[in-house]
Amino acid sequence: MANVKATIPKGTRDFNPTQMGRRNYIFDTIKKVFKKYGYQEIQTPTMENLDTLTGKYGDEGDQLIFKILNSGDYLAKLGTNLTELKSQNLTPKISEKALRYDLTVPFARYVVQHQNEITLPFKRYQIQPVWRADRPQRGRYREFYQCDADVVGTDSLLNEAEFICIYDEVLTHLGLQDFTIKINNRKILTGIAEILGKPDLIIDLTVAIDKLDKIGFDGVTTELLNKGFSANDIDKLEPIILLNGNNETKLENLKAILNSSAAGLQGIEEIYTILNYLTSFELQNAKAELDLSLARGLNYYTGCIFEVKTNQATMGSIGGGGRYDNLTGMFGLHGLTGVGISFGADRIYDVLEELNLFPANAEQSTQILICALGKAEEIYGLSILNLLRKQNIATELYPFGAKIKKQMQYANDKQIAYTLIIGSQEMETGKFTLKNMETGEQQQLTIDEVLSKI
Amino acid sequence: MANVKATIPKGTRDFNPTQMGRRNYIFDTIKKVFKKYGYQEIQTPTMENLDTLTGKYGDEGDQLIFKILNSGDYLAKLGTNLTELKSQNLTPKISEKALRYDLTVPFARYVVQHQNEITLPFKRYQIQPVWRADRPQRGRYREFYQCDADVVGTDSLLNEAEFICIYDEVLTHLGLQDFTIKINNRKILTGIAEILGKPDLIIDLTVAIDKLDKIGFDGVTTELLNKGFSANDIDKLEPIILLNGNNETKLENLKAILNSSAAGLQGIEEIYTILNYLTSFELQNAKAELDLSLARGLNYYTGCIFEVKTNQATMGSIGGGGRYDNLTGMFGLHGLTGVGISFGADRIYDVLEELNLFPANAEQSTQILICALGKAEEIYGLSILNLLRKQNIATELYPFGAKIKKQMQYANDKQIAYTLIIGSQEMETGKFTLKNMETGEQQQLTIDEVLSKI
Numbered sequence: 001m002a003n004v005k006a007t008i009p010k011g012t013r014d015f016n017p018t019q020m021g022r023r024n025y026i027f028d029t030i031k032k033v034f035k036k037y038g039y040q041e042i043q044t045p046t047m048e049n050l051d052t053l054t055g056k057y058g059d060e061g062d063q064l065i066f067k068i069l070n071s072g073d074y075l076a077k078l079g080t081n082l083t084e085l086k087s088q089n090l091t092p093k094i095s096e097k098a099l100r101y102d103l104t105v106p107f108a109r110y111v112v113q114h115q116n117e118i119t120l121p122f123k124r125y126q127i128q129p130v131w132r133a134d135r136p137q138r139g140r141y142r143e144f145y146q147c148d149a150d151v152v153g154t155d156s157l158l159n160e161a162e163f164i165c166i167y168d169e170v171l172t173h174l175g176l177q178d179f180t181i182k183i184n185n186r187k188i189l190t191g192i193a194e195i196l197g198k199p200d201l202i203i204d205l206t207v208a209i210d211k212l213d214k215i216g217f218d219g220v221t222t223e224l225l226n227k228g229f230s231a232n233d234i235d236k237l238e239p240i241i242l243l244n245g246n247n248e249t250k251l252e253n254l255k256a257i258l259n260s261s262a263a264g265l266q267g268i269e270e271i272y273t274i275l276n277y278l279t280s281f282e283l284q285n286a287k288a289e290l291d292l293s294l295a296r297g298l299n300y301y302t303g304c305i306f307e308v309k310t311n312q313a314t315m316g317s318i319g320g321g322g323r324y325d326n327l328t329g330m331f332g333l334h335g336l337t338g339v340g341i342s343f344g345a346d347r348i349y350d351v352l353e354e355l356n357l358f359p360a361n362a363e364q365s366t367q368i369l370i371c372a373l374g375k376a377e378e379i380y381g382l383s384i385l386n387l388l389r390k391q392n393i394a395t396e397l398y399p400f401g402a403k404i405k406k407q408m409q410y411a412n413d414k415q416i417a418y419t420l421i422i423g424s425q426e427m428e429t430g431k432f433t434l435k436n437m438e439t440g441e442q443q444q445l446t447i448d449e450v451l452s453k454i
Numbered sequence: 455m456a457n458v459k460a461t462i463p464k465g466t467r468d469f470n471p472t473q474m475g476r477r478n479y480i481f482d483t484i485k486k487v488f489k490k491y492g493y494q495e496i497q498t499p500t501m502e503n504l505d506t507l508t509g510k511y512g513d514e515g516d517q518l519i520f521k522i523l524n525s526g527d528y529l530a531k532l533g534t535n536l537t538e539l540k541s542q543n544l545t546p547k548i549s550e551k552a553l554r555y556d557l558t559v560p561f562a563r564y565v566v567q568h569q570n571e572i573t574l575p576f577k578r579y580q581i582q583p584v585w586r587a588d589r590p591q592r593g594r595y596r597e598f599y600q601c602d603a604d605v606v607g608t609d610s611l612l613n614e615a616e617f618i619c620i621y622d623e624v625l626t627h628l629g630l631q632d633f634t635i636k637i638n639n640r641k642i643l644t645g646i647a648e649i650l651g652k653p654d655l656i657i658d659l660t661v662a663i664d665k666l667d668k669i670g671f672d673g674v675t676t677e678l679l680n681k682g683f684s685a686n687d688i689d690k691l692e693p694i695i696l697l698n699g700n701n702e703t704k705l706e707n708l709k710a711i712l713n714s715s716a717a718g719l720q721g722i723e724e725i726y727t728i729l730n731y732l733t734s735f736e737l738q739n740a741k742a743e744l745d746l747s748l749a750r751g752l753n754y755y756t757g758c759i760f761e762v763k764t765n766q767a768t769m770g771s772i773g774g775g776g777r778y779d780n781l782t783g784m785f786g787l788h789g790l791t792g793v794g795i796s797f798g799a800d801r802i803y804d805v806l807e808e809l810n811l812f813p814a815n816a817e818q819s820t821q822i823l824i825c826a827l828g829k830a831e832e833i834y835g836l837s838i839l840n841l842l843r844k845q846n847i848a849t850e851l852y853p854f855g856a857k858i859k860k861q862m863q864y865a866n867d868k869q870i871a872y873t874l875i876i877g878s879q880e881m882e883t884g885k886f887t888l889k890n891m892e893t894g895e896q897q898q899l900t901i902d903e904v905l906s907k908i
Contacts, residue, residue, distance in 0.1 A: 045466035156853030399610030
């Protein structure tokens, strides 16, 4: 067999034990909070039917879906002259399945497929990888995890308020002290399009505003002018989306501006309700802030939208979400409203690393390495190994044959907390050298003393 | 957008909250024991380069690998006349990546790729899904999880003995009381081929013996005769692989039979060593049993091999593994020996379900549902919700607007332990009806009393 180079596809990653410990620390924190708020885990298959996914993410998104080649002799089944075929025409003929692109469409599919088994409101969380054939770059991968919580079958804005609490609790627990949960409402954006007299251009408006962070107001202006807005519209728009002040002030000003738009006023009312719910809870570190420039690109959002940013690191949003009134409509189940949020685990990882916020014990390595200095010591060591493991202490015995220096190096590299050395003297006296690998401190202890120390 | 039917590809599964709770219970149990024995988690990408996977699983295995279609205009890049092409020739031209087929080859690839970062012996565990384009049938899926632990860089048979302890500890913890860990050694099988005078046919011999369970000794005989063994060979083979008695007796008999084969005697010696190590530990429920008919199909095994069966349910093996001397050789790194085991999580799930061994709390649902009878009660309820969550009690408040009957139904369906009802009287007196949803028992309690009860 010819040697194959040991590499992985670009945009994908291996995770070593240290990275896994840290990733699990993030995932476990998120899961714990999701559960505390009544969300339960589901998982969906990595592969979905291709037609479940296509047409849900726009043309650009469709290009980024990884398709799976049909098994067997897929060309024989085709029976067509291929010379004239284009890739985009061939693909649906030789590929019936694809890798999921996000967790939202599979969730909608799940709800419809299992509608007779689930009780509404259905609160689910899902933490699984997704795949996108994006151009890989720093911080953007072709395989990455999404951490989503969604509830369908309830229009109560209490859910929106609780999602803000969930963000607050997770990020506070992870050690972040300064972060903002930006809130807006699609109905407010609809209201703005209405008072500009361009209600039909609502999608163009949100798509353009969504880019404000990246291209600035000048860029947004250019895009809107291209899409059919007038210079006069832009003049009206600018003071609205750049409104200043606290939430109260913004809402009061906005109420006056949008007072001819029923949708706009409804959106304002919803923000009031959510902020009012929040007074019953006590946010720890999060600031909930109305941001009228927040639009979010996904067009299935219909109500409240969120985005989370930390002020402690230079990083895009580390979470986002919103309410959608007809997500399951794409699978034929109409009239089900839902709201959901997502955590950007990879970005949160980078932020915690930059701020040095990972706890030292995130990796959870072995606690004690037993270092036996000979064959008889190995056999003696096995009984100690057995005893420590029975106490649920993660313990290893270094296999016979290695010099003590190598064994110590192993303990160091693996960040094992203690080594326990067994030589002939130790076997005679029943006292062993327990070395704290971090401080270097050594003590002569009996096994009972070791047990009470660990 | 046309409605798409909400279905998933055949051979794949959705997991609902109950199933997830139970699956996590199994995975968490396995992880805990792996860690206790010094194994650390890694993860590898879902997609590997196609040439990393092909040629490792035999021709039959290669057919079962799910290939990913290249992105973009893959036909344009091809520039060939396709009419004459066969699928198997086209595939490598339009597909560079594939879904991993197992965790062993990705692990070998990982070790070679990261050889300068890892310290030997390297003990890793990995719990991730794998994909095989197999014909779906009862108990066989196209996406399923493998739970593997492997150590490379040590030839100590202590590792083999510890794997038997790991099986014992995991399966005992999961509630199984009667299971057998079958052990054999490829060197013993080599010895048998040698004394038959057919050392070159060792692979045919192991492949045939591996099917003993499925096709019986007559079937094995037919296959061996076809592969070049004589009737005389079969007569010699039968009493060996069907040897009876306890481990001691079998080993003694075998020693006499194989005394002209150095490899065979080496294999026997290794089994002795492992059984001897086991006397230092105390197996709880596992029986370690030498089974000379155990062969295991995978040809990279070179030493000890394992297979686990429970006697409490009709089910194939629920785990297996073995030692391989040159797994990383396929990626150009030679001379690294390793040994590993795998748990069959899906089969273990089915066994635990059949034997009713899942703990009632595996799902970990919400503990308390607050049922508010009106709008004022909802606001009042929020402060209680806040208070209970601050105590880390998983609590929900049913959103305003539903009848109490519907709220109770929700609590029932979700297996929520308690409901706490808030009406106007409760708000006045500060005493609330706490209902145990399992027993139906109701008590009037203050919030402090509720807290001390939960």
